[in-house]
Amino acid sequence: xxxxxxxxxxxxxxxxxxxxxxxxxAACEQCGxxxxxxxxxxxSLADWLxxxxxxxxxxxxxxxxxxxxxxxxPLSFLLAGATAGRGxxxxxxxxxxxxxxxxxxxxxxxxxxxxxxxxxVLRAETAPLACLSLVTLAAGE
Numbered sequence: 088x089x090x091x092x093x094x095x096x097x098x099x100x101x102x103x104x105x106x107x108x109x110x111x112x113a114a115c116e117q118c119g120x121x122x123x124x125x126x127x128x129x130x131s132l133a134d135w136l137x138x139x140x141x142x143x144x145x146x147x148x149x150x151x152x153x154x155x156x157x158x159x160x161p162l163s164f165l166l167a168g169a170t171a172g173r174g175x176x177x178x179x180x181x182x183x184x185x186x187x188x189x190x191x192x193x194x195x196x197x198x199x200x201x202x203x204x205x206x207x208v209l210r211a212e213t214a215p216l217a218c219l220s221l222v223t224l225a226a227g228e
Contacts, residue, residue, distance in 0.1 A: 088131075088132045090181070090182045111126055148177070152186075154186075156191070178218045179199055180215050
């Protein structure tokens with residue numbers, strides 16, 4: 088994204104990806120989860136939106152953009168009817184400072200719905216964890 092500080096490429100990106108996958112495996116072992124989450128290689132937001140988000144949304148799938156824009160609805164409201172196996176939820180959470188206006192517009196054009204986690208602004212590292220906790224709770228896990 089335009090505000091990202093860390094730029095990964097080549098061998099450094101490969102090492103980071105292996106590290107992240109190792110963390111995912113250890114976390115799944117610790118909590119008893121029998122499905123590993125997919126950890127993709129780093130990509131620019133534009134590439135990710137063009138490549139991974141070009142497919143039509145399946146019934147029940149949700150695309151959520153964490154946003155500080157005025158008028159966004161609370162994430163808990165969007166997930167209130169979620170149940171296990173209903174569909175996938177894709178979160179887009181920006182770097183420190185959030186996504187730029189053009190980046191948000193590109194995500195909205197790809198079917199993302201803006202949502203907020205509340206009045207407090209969370210760190211870039213903790214906002215996705217809060218989202219995962221809400222999804223897990225809404226799914227009844």
